[in-house]
Every structure is written in C-alpha cells, then in structure tokens.
Amino acid sequence: MATPPPFDDRDGVIWYDGELVNWRDAKVHVLTHGLHYxxxxxxxxxCYSGEIFKSREHTxxxxxxxxxxxxxxxxxxxxxxxxxxxxxxxxNLTDAYVRPVAWRGSEMMAVSAQRSKIHLAIATWEWxxxxxxxxxxxxxxxxxxxxxxxxxxxxxxxxxAGLYMIxxxxxxxxxxxxxxxxxxxDHRGRVAEATGANVFFYKDGAxxxxxxxxxxxxxxxxxxxxxxxxxxxxxxxxxxxxxxLGSFEQCFxxxxxxxxxxxAEIGGHGYEVGAFVKGLAQDYNDLVNRRVSA
Ligand code: PMP
Numbered sequence: 001m002a003t004p005p006p007f008d009d010r011d012g013v014i015w016y017d018g019e020l021v022n023w024r025d026a027k028v029h030v031l032t033h034g035l036h037y038x039x040x041x042x043x044x045x046x047c048y049s050g051e052i053f054k055s056r057e058h059t060x061x062x063x064x065x066x067x068x069x070x071x072x073x074x075x076x077x078x079x080x081x082x083x084x085x086x087x088x089x090x091x092n093l094t095d096a097y098v099r100p101v102a103w104r105g106s107e108m109m110a111v112s113a114q115r116s117k118i119h120l121a122i123a124t125w126e127w128x129x130x131x132x133x134x135x136x137x138x139x140x141x142x143x144x145x146x147x148x149x150x151x152x153x154x155x156x157x158x159x160x161a162g163l164y165m166i167x168x169x170x171x172x173x174x175x176x177x178x179x180x181x182x183x184x185x186d187h188r189g190r191v192a193e194a195t196g197a198n199v200f201f202y203k204d205g206a207x208x209x210x211x212x213x214x215x216x217x218x219x220x221x222x223x224x225x226x227x228x229x230x231x232x233x234x235x236x237x238x239x240x241x242x243x244x245l246g247s248f249e250q251c252f253x254x255x256x257x258x259x260x261x262x263x264a265e266i267g268g269h270g271y272e273v274g275a276f277v278k279g280l281a282q283d284y285n286d287l288v289n290r291r292v293s294a
Pocket of ligand 1: 195
C-alpha cells in the first residue's frame with residue numbers, strides 16, 4: 001500500500017481564524033507558544049453521511065478545554081458549528097474526520113503567555129478507522145509503562161495537547177513490540193484507557209468500564225453506555241485492577257477515531273471477538289449513520 005502524503009502536502013481548504021485558506025497555506029510560525037509549551041486544545045470528530053455525530057457536544061468540549069487551559073476561544077459555539085459545516089462542504093466531504101485545534105500564538109515566548117492571541121483552525125479529511133484492518137480481528141494491546149497522572153497533576157478532563165505526550169510515548173513503545181496500542185494504568189495502578197480511546201470489558205452478560213476520574217470521559221464512551229442501558233445491559237463503572245484482566249470474556253475500545261473496536265489481547269490475556277462486541281460495533285455504526293434513532 002502506498003504511503004499517504006504528509007499532512008502539510010495535501011489539497012483542499014482549512015478554516016483558519018475565520019477564513020477558508022488553501023490547505024498548504026495553513027501554517028504557524030516556529031515561535032508559537034502552542035508548539036513550545038503545549039498550550040493547545042483540540043477535538044476529533046466524525047461526519048457520517050453528511051452529519052457530524054454529536055457535533056455540538058464536541059464544540060462545547062473544545063470551549064471547555066480552552067477554559068481549563070486558561071483561555072477563551074474567540075469564536076462562539078454557533079460560529080464553530082457553522083465553520084465545521086463550511087469546511088466539510090468546501091472539501092466536498094460527507095464521511096470524514098474533523099479536527100478543530102485552538103492554540104496560543106506568538107506574542108509571548110516564555111512560560112507566561114497572558115497576552116498571546118488565541119487561534120483556531122479546522123481541518124477535515126477522509127479517515128476510515130483508527131486501527132484499519134486490525135480492528136476486524138481485534139487489536140492487540142501492550143501494557144504501557146506510563147501512567148495517567150492524578151487529577152492534581154494534570155487537567156485530565158481537557159482534550160489538551162500536553163496530555164498526549166505520554167500517549168505517543170506509550171503507543172510508540174507498543175508498536176515497537178508489534179502491538180497496535182497500549183493500555184495505560186492510572187496513578188493508583190488501576191486500569192485507565194488506551195492511548196486515544198476508552199476501554200470496556202464484558203463478562204457474564206454485563207459490561208465493566210473504569211470510572212473516568214483521571215482520564216477523558218469520551219463522547220463515544222457516554223454514547224455507548226447510553227446504548228447499552230437502553231438495551232438493559234448492566235454497565236458497571238468502577239475501579240478495575242490489572243489483576244482482573246484475565247477474568248473478562250470480551251473487550252473493546254471506544255472513541256471517535258476508534259469507534260467500537262474489538263480487542264483480542266491485552267498483555268498476554270486473550271479475548272474473544274465475540275457476538276456481543278461485534279453486535280455492539282454494528283449498533284454503533286447504525287446509530288452514527290442514523291439507521292436507528294438515538
Ligand atoms: N481518551 C483519549 C486519550 C482520547 O484521545 C480519546 C479520543 N478523543 C478518547 C479517550 C475518546 O474520546 P471521544 O469518544 O470523545 O472521541
């Protein structure tokens with residue numbers, strides 16, 4: 001398979017500070033606070049058959065992430081909603097990934113950046129599934145060495161660039177060992193999440209998932225919990241210790257990019273890619289494509 005072109009060498013348009021600009025012209029200066037100090041927040045969204053799933057929730061989370069990082073994004077939720085639609089339309093996309101990103105600009109180049117301007121860009125591109133072919137057979141996860149920090153150590157409920165430093169480190173280490181992704185524990189040693197998706201387990205007709213008390217409570221996670229409850233499947237949000245990993249029958253990840261992805265293995269524990277997880281992945285697909293009502 002041909003290597004896809006780099007992200008700065010593609011055609012199309014990107015919404016950048018209020019205007020649609022040529023894809024290749026959507027640049028920042030090297031002395032940008034967001035680049036040096038991770039003062040950047042972003043969203044990952046998916047458009048299905050012309051409609052972004054939970055669009056407004058994503059935009060509201062983007063605003064909230066900015067506020068947590070100490071800045072207000074200078075476009076309202078309604079303006080950002082319109083901008084996302086305009087960008088998809090200009091790129092002629094109906095099924096696509098949507099990536100809004102807001103960051104501190106170049107006015108100040110030190111830890112303090114009170115006077116920096118806040119920028120916003122929105123890019124859209126075709127992206128079938130985070131894990132591609134591997135998602136059909138179930139992905140294999142390694143155990144990550146890095147742990148999700150305590151709530152007193154990092155603003156865990158912001159979708160902020162800085163929190164992804166340990167995710168990239170963990171994902172790269174897992175890939176180097178032939179795994180697709182890594183399962184991260186939290187600061188207490190409890191099961192937390194994968195590097196860009198939430199984790200769920202299934203046994204004896206019930207679903208178990210960690211409490212999102214120090215990692216992102218994903219929009220997909222909440223949607224899937226809602227679907228399961230509608231179908232009278234018991235969902236236990238609770239502390240899960242690594243010692244329990246061998247006791248579950250099936251396992252899956254949820255996220256905008258991951259959608260519902262079956263997991264076949266975590267650090268030596270095998271899981272069946274069974275009827276439950278396959279059915280749930282199909283139900284999620286029906287939901288986002290509006291083949292069933294929410
Ligand atoms: N955790 C992390 C670290 C993520 O990057 C994501 C993807 N945004 C998720 C969980 C899932 O969140 P969502 O379902 O809102 O995409």
